[in-house]
Amino acid sequence: MKESDLHGDFLTGGLVHDAWKRLDPVVHQTPIRTSATTNLRTGKNIYFKMENQQKTGAFKFRGASYKLMRLSRSELDRGVITASAGNHAQGLALAAYKLGVKATIYMAEATPEAKVEATRGYGAEVVLTGESFQEAFEASLKQQERCGATYVHPFDDYDIMAGQGTIALELLEQVNTIDTIVVPIGGGGLISGIAVGAKSVNPDIKVIGVQAKAAPAMHTAYHRGVVKKLDKVSTIAEGIAVKQPGENTLPLINNYVDDIVTVSEEEIADAIVNMLERGKSLVEGAGAAAFAGLLSHNDQIDSRHCGVIVSGGNFDISRMAEIQSLANQLKPEQSHAALSF
Template structure:
């Protein structure tokens, strides 16, 4: 596989963006380690998927002349669509109905026909296979294809070409194509380099499969990190992970969301949920990085703006920088002013205030005020709650 991946890189190198490793001073200092990012969120189409798609199409041009079809929740779709447009080939992409609009519109902007079908990747996959047979289109699998895996493995080639003395590489895992390609190359180059995979707890298909020693199908893959929301991993990728991956860990939705926020605040990077999974594992203490040189593969940056907004809100709440409290006030002139002054003395900033005077659960002589505050940590919140509780009837909402 080592030679195949090297040949794949020669095949696709003129089409992809060169992305050197980025050393993170912030996260290196936080962890007491050397942390590097492989920023595939800055790759053309915003993710690593272009690598596998290009390699598969370029290697199988005779099969692809009549057009190609793919199923994807987004990043593979854009990779295939971009590759097809670049190489002058017709592309049809089947996407689940829940796919964020940013990914749908980006795929269409590359000239592909988009078909929205089903509630999951598996629904879209089955429809794409059938549609491909009906229209005579060559199917490009998002992960369980030898040539796609080899294309993704070019990331491993680039990492070790630049820094061959790396200790470990941490990779997000959905269907397993990315980690399989990287692991196949890295272990062929130096078996002592550790390969660690990270899955969302709600879509841990590879973890379950390796635990049972066979490919299993999950009943659900409900994670906002849709790039790794896969119910069933591939046969090829399962075997590769069995042979080449040193460890697999899982991260919660909250941990992924906090990692997305950390990328925005500390690294000034926009990273989607799947791409943030390795950092989530690192920050949650699930990976040993101390005194090691570690590369985190940031697999993509195609995240919907509304999702970013929700993540920022939840992240600020989780880290004690935002709270919402419901307060019962006497419905008399000056009551709201007094409350605002008390909050000012507590050095909290009012983000939003809703004065509800017709709440049926509150006596006519009183009103309810919901106040959202910007705060400076959990100790600050505790101090605010203690003071306001001594003055008013209150309830913490968020």
């Protein structure tokens, strides 16, 4: 399919609906969690979409699986290559393993060991390079030119976005009263797919993105119209630590997303601790970002039935003391650790 046709099919929601149909026997239908105390505190009915319970521990398996389904046999036979902050790596590695396809994954040197080892465990070759996703991404592009493998972008690809967008269709089937969906943002693949998918069902649904203040490239581009590559990103939400917006995702976000907010490191940490202590769910920084955004910007979110995407649970347990310390830095009136599920 031509790029222009693919773009058009994605914008209508057709690609997301096709992905939902084809992924049905492949992915987990992840559960919805609710919390009476969170509902009372926010004044909303909150529905947590637990993608941390997806295969490989994150939503990324959806997009990677759909992308490989759409490749030709000759493209698969060349092997696949990508760069990742960790979750796309695992999703692509497992999807490739199931098809008997060689996968090579470039990741930043600081990627949590749990994500690196899990990716290797699915049979992929892992190359660690650079201080952030951006450096790993640039190195992977150079290697792709040398080896001729098929590139599978972690977010700036319509098939990948469509696969991620199946979360919205699944959520709306599980809870048909949803009027707002809060979504973490890194490069924008998840929120682009969710926004297009959700609005293909109900154009009135609001989609709100949440980005780490320490890695605000998409927030800046969305609110100020300034697209630039950040010099440095350092956040406990390494899954959304992206230095610049995607070329394909940014226009979609500008057109389909209703707002983007940011959260501090302390607010993300507080959400992680809350989900673990009260919700009995281990969630990584990126996975807790949407919940942190809801808690920190609740007054700005006009919703009665709000979906919150818990995008991943591949947490580096060695950082737990750091997370607890950050969470403790919030003032008592800012902390939500007393919430219970």
